[in-house]
Amino acid sequence: MVADPIRCEDITTAILGHIQSENEVIRCAAVRALGCYGTADRRSREVLLGLLRDPDPDVRSDAIEALAPLACRQDAAVILQSLQGDPVREVKLAAIQILVGLQDQSCIPQLRALAKSKCEDAIAWEDEIADWDDWLDVQIAAIAALGSLGVTDSIDDLLAALNDEMGQTLDIPVFRALAQLGKQGLVQLLASVEGGKGLSCQRAADALAEVDPELLRAHLDQLLQAEEVGLRLLGLELLSEDMPQAEDLAVRDPSEHLRCVALRRFAGARPEWVIAALADPSATVQSTALGLLVLPVPDDLGDMLVDNMQAWLQTGDDVLSLASAKLLPKFAANRAVAVLSAFVVDPSWVIEARIAATRSLGGLCDPAVLDILQLLLADRSQQLRLVALHEIRSRALSGDRQALSYLVRAIDGTLLAEDDAVQPLDLGAAADVGMQQQEGSRNIRISEDGDILEAGEEEPDVSGSTLASLQATPLATDEPAVSRSATKKSHRVAVEGPDAVADDLSCAAMAAATGLNAVQIAAAVLDRITAPQDMMRIAVWRLLRADFTTCLETALAAPMALADTVPEVRRNAFAVLVASDQVDKFVLQAIEDSDALLRADAVGHLRGHRLLDFIADPVAGVRQAALTVALNGADADLKAQAIAQVFETGRVDTIGWGLQRSAEMRSQAQLRLADKTVSGRDHFVILDALGTSWLAGDSCRISAYEKLATA
Incomplete structure (x- = not known):
């Protein structure tokens, strides 16, 4: 019989029974469990304070971590003693964090001293090999604490730490601490920026962003006149128009x-x-x-802008072409179709600009746009094809029969010409790879003829694409578009997507067709149900599961698909069997599948004591699925047996998962913890699960089990 749900003090009492265990592994687990389930019990704080003197360092580390949300101001002296007398680095770091949280002032002298030295006369450290790194971590924590506590008297200590010959790595914490120390800290940061150089100067400038803006206002002129762009940006935030x-x-x-x-x-x-x-x-x-x-703009400016954007889309800079591709329809929708259509089919432009132009075209009502979108479905770029498909889908959703026809033909593989269906990769068109140059960096400039230009030497501008040049020489927009290759050499562009363009397009079109629920779509998809390509069958069953589970042909094909070689196909087919009320016939086949996700889905549809066979399954997801059904069911006997089996199996992850969801499991945990006939290992498993430490999955857990096994 499952016990009644327990109160907080009951589970705390059960945990406290193991706090004084002779086994340090069990004590650690009990401390972690107390930190999770005992925070509302007044006894927990006193117990954890006492454990700060435990002989085992792991117990002390876990205890001070669990104590952090419970500590009171009167505990500051004990916490400070841990900082000073406990050699464990983790204890010292946690102690500093707690003291800052308590806003304790008595620890400030010790923190100031730690910011400058190891204080070996007052501070205990571990072995000599590790104590230097330990001190560095504690030193950084002490510096941060001084900033958080607003100790302006510590500025000289922080600067001493910054200027120490071994303090190269301390500039970030010192500058951040100074940013929290009001006017005095701000003055020191500004001095560090003006008198510094290189990375340290940049870090000081970055720290200024954390200073109270009202304090910065007094130094506005200094910020605006600084050479550092970051400082001028800070000044910008303080300005009004x-x-x-x-x-x-x-x-x-x-x-x-x-x-x-x-x-x-x-x-x-x-x-x-x-x-x-x-x-x-x-x-x-x-x-x-x-x-x-902001529209509307004056007519003369609007005409000039439209002419300019058309020029940028023919011969201009990549950045300007991208902006023009996005904005031309906003200024002149009636003049955008022709120039955008010519732009999107030109593979020499960067893909981002072509994508933006395709989206702009998709928003235009001109009937000629649909044919351009259809033409883009044969493009080498997979990303561009996806954008074109999205725009075609939008038109199909609005009732455009031709757009729906294009989607259907893309799915069934009849849309592309034979030469476009397979496009072998051309390695000669690979993209340049590299990071974008930062502002002010030195670039090697090469003319259109391949000559290296000297510094300051300008190449003639033949694009005519700036507003200033258009104002001088307006562009004749009724003339034929100038070929980009005539004025500017094509830069290399990325080649993306598989060689089998038609197959890739078919899969993408099935994804795009989701939600259309058209009969023509269903027919085209079902024709692909036995395709030899794995990705094709996956796309087929994703769409069938999403839109056509009630289709008779889908229901008839699902049992055969349950034997497919691809797990995702089998999972989608099983979902169709569930939706078509055929699950009872095939659940036994599904629970023996090699795919863990499918088995978990299938176990969720089992009923009765057959579930118990999967409580100890090797896969956590399957175990959790079986336990979920048992816990949520009305069969009290089955629930009790499932809970008992979970504890007997000893899987910390599943026990912890169940404890978070079931009051009955927590009741059983309390009873088992109080049962002295239960083994130490089983007690540890329950305590570890209560502490939710199983979520970490770290190596410490493995060593703990090994120590228990040999105890």
Whole structure:
């Protein structure tokens, strides 16, 4: 008979019975369990405080960790003693964390001393081999604690730690601590930025972002005049749009990144800055300004912008072409179809811009767009094909019969021409790989003719794609589009996707067709049900499971698919059998499957004492599925047997999983912990499960079991 659910003090009492065990492994497990289930019991705090003097270091480490949420101000002296007298690094770190949480002031002298030295006369350390690394960790924790406690008197100590010959790694914690120490800390950070260099200077600048903005305001001019871009960005956050420095940052700052940030910040209040930035020498700033424009714009500016965007889509910079691909329909939908259509089919452009143009095309109502989208389904780029499929699907959802027909033909493999169905990989078209150059970095510049340009030497601009040049020489938009290759050599582009484009398209089209529930889709998918490609059959059964479980042909095909070589196909087929009320006929076949996920699904449909066979299954998911059915069922006898078997099996993960979900299991845990006839190993398993330490799955657990086995 399963006991009644237990109260918090009952489980605490059961755990406390093992706190004084002679086996240190059991004591550790009991401490962890107490930290999880005993926090509401007043006895727990006193017990944990006493365990800070336990002879076993692991017990002390677990005890102080469990004590952290329970500690009171009157415990500070005992915690400080652990910091000073316990040689274990983990205990010292936890002690510092608790003292900071208590806002204890009595520990400050010790923390200040630890920030500068090991204090070997007052602090106990472990063996000499490890104590240097231990001190470094404790030193960093002490520095952070001084910042958290707001100890402004410790600034000299922090600077001494920073300047120590062995303190190269302390600049980050020291600067972060200074950022928390008010005006005095801010002054030191600014001095570190101005007088520093390299990485240390950058780290000090980064720490300034954590300073109270109101404190920074007194140093606004200093921030805005700094060479470090990060400092000027901090100053930017303190400006309003009516301050003269704001316009300087948005329009004239040497950093294109900062100009972009300033434009985004002030665009709503100062649209004229956005318009001025359209002629910025940086393509990145120009593209940012394009995205910030608010319609309607003056007619003359609108016409000029449309001409400019058309030029960028033919001969311009990659950044500007991307922005234009996104925004041209917003400014001139009636002029966008032709130029975007020519753009998306040109493989020389970067894939991001072509994708943006495809999405823009998809939002246009022109009937010619659908044919362009269909043409893109044969593109070499898998990513572009997926975007085109998404746009076609959107049209099919709105009732476009032709779009639905394209999806059906993509699924059944009849959409692409023979030459497009398989496109062998061309290694000569591989993408350049490398990190983007940071602003201000030195680049080697090469002319269109392959000549290396000297520093300061400019190559003639033949694109005519900036706003300034268009204002001087307007683009004739009714002329034929200029081929990009005529003005700019094609840069290498990424080749992505498998060679078998038609098969890949078929799988992607089935994914895109999910939710359409069209008869034509069902027919095309069922024709692929015996495809030799594994990915094809997976795509088929994903769609059948999602949309067509009530289809007679699907229900008839599912039993055969239950023997497929691919586990995911079998799992989806089993789900169809469940939905079509055929599960009872095939559940026994499914529970013997080699795939653990399918077995877990099948066990969830078992009833009666057959479930007990899977409580001890080697796979945790299967065990949990069986236990779930037993715990949620109405059969009290079956539930009691399942719980008893879980404890007898001794699987910490499953016991812990059940304890979190079942009051009956926690009641049984209490009874077993109080039963002195139960073995020490079984007590440890229950305590470990109560402590939820089984979630970590670390090597410590293995060694603990080994020690118990030899005890």
